[in-house]
Amino acid sequence: MRSVQLRLDLPSPYVHPMHAFVAETSGFRATRLRHWNPAVGQRNTLVFFVDGDDPDAYAAALAEQESILEYEVATEESRRGFHLVVTEDQRSADARLTAAFLNTGVVVVPPIVYRDDRCIDLSIVGAPDEVETAIDGLPSDVGVTVRRIRSYDGRFTDPTAALTPRQREALRVAVRCGYYNETRETTVDTIAAELGCSAGTAAEHLRKAEATVLRRVVDATPDGRA
Structure with missing residues (x-):
């Protein structure tokens, strides 16, 4: 079983508006998707950690997104950034990205990191042929860099x-x-x-x-x- 770290270089249609907000706004650095509901589909609930200094500005930008149905921001005075729970209708571009990892036998291991250069870092685990199928299933206009391949060691979780x-x-x-x-x-x-x-x-x-x-x-x- 293989563990593979990927970096996805996203063309503009695949960059979520809130990912773009973080990339374009001073005081925001990265967003980590930590958890999501098991059955990825049309409507999803997701838990993020946003490494940013202004939760109010982030919430205001969230409120402008038609795909966002509900959200809650949780801050802690003792640490930088804030947690976020979002319920969202899946955008068609997001569906095309996630489709590569559905029904292939691979597991996407959190966190998924949305970087401030509009790239995404993620890790997947699966049999070599399943991993290859998942990577090949990504949209052809998404840049894919395989950053590390190793045998999976469950102790890393x-x-x-x-x-x-x-x-x-x-x-x-x-x-x-x-x-x-x-x-x-x-x-x-x-x-x-x-x-x-x-x-x-x-x-x-x-x-x-x-x-x-x-x-x-x-x-x-x-x-x-x-």
Whole structure:
């Protein structure tokens, strides 16, 4: 089974108006489609994260789109950007793009990244012939770049799955004790005492766990400009 990262260079008809808004508006960088309803069809509900500084301006642009039936914006003061839930009637151009991945046996793995250069980054998983069929099924005027091909490793969907039990325990203790809080509230010595090991061993567990998780998070996510 193959995992393939693709970049799609979209001609204007395939660029969603809200994708174009992000590309053209200062203060917006990228949009990540994180979840969607399983049965993709004429009417779809989707969950996005928008890396942008002005949710009100984005909502105003959303309200002007005829295809958008409902939407809700959720902001958090502690982080840049905002989440968005949208119910939309599928545009014909979007239907032509998604048709390549329907009934082919491939799985599209979130997130799908809508970049500020109007390209889309996405990953698909499937048997080699199914992946080839899906790529060949994309509209001929869409530019396709295969950015990476590798054997599928299901652990990439759960970055913590590759941790040893001891590394997982060390991370759990560190988080509980406030080691990763904005203002660090504990020390490696305290974590070591809870784990029943030396400070050097505790530090090594944390270092290896952090490296494993971060490497897999970065490697499993299509490139964006967020």
